[in-house]
Amino acid sequence: MSEAAATIPDTPLFDRAGSIRGYRINKMAMALGQPANRAAFKADEEAYLDSFGLSAHEKSAVMGRDWHEMVRLGGNLFFILKISAVDPTPITRIGAAQASMEHEDFLHLRLGKKRNG
Template identity: 70%
Template sequence: MSDQIPETPLFVRSHGDIGYPLNKMAMSLCQAENREAFKADEEAFLDRYGLSADQKRAVMDRDWEAMVRLGGNLFFILKISAIDPVPITAIGAAQAGMSHDDFVYGRLGKVRHG
C-alpha cells in the first residue's frame, strides 16, 4: 500500500518536526493581538517564531503548496488564510498546481453552469 496520493503533498511526522516554527506561528494567529501584530509588520512577526528563510518567504508569498512542503499542517496554515481571507478551495488548488476553477470542477466534482 502506498502512502502517496498523486499530485498531493502529504503531511507526515518528519514535516511536523521541520514545520514546528511555521505551525506554531500560524496557531498563534488564533489570538487577536497576534493577528494585529502580523498585519502591522508581517516580517517582524515571522522572525519572532524562527521560521526558516524558505518558510518565511512561503508565508509572505502566500505560497500554500510551499508551506505544506516546508512542514505546514493544513489545519494550522488555514489560520494564515484567515488574515487575507482565502477560501480553502483556493489553497487546495494551489497545492495541486491547478487553477481554482479547474480544482473546484475537476477535483470536487462541481458542475459548470453556462
C-alpha cells in the same frame, strides 16, 4: 516515509519528521488563533514571522502565500489555514493550490461549478 505514502506522487506525509520540520511554521500559524497575534501579523508580517524564527525559505513561502510549499516544508494544512483568517485568500484558492490546479478548474472539477460560456 511509509510505503503507502511513497506510492502517491507529490503527496507530503505529515509524520514525525514532517512535524519537526514544520514546527516553526505550525507554531506561527497556530498563534494566529489569538486576536493580538492576528493584529501583529497584519501590522508587520515579516516581524511577526521573525518572532517565530522562520527561515528565509519559510518566510518566503508564507509571505508569498505559497500554500503548497508551506505544506511541503512541514506545515500542517489545518494550521496553515489559520493564515486565511488574516488574509483574504478564499479557501477554494488554497484548495486549488494544494491540488496544483487553476482556481476555475478546481471549482469546476472538484465542486461541480458550471463554467460560463
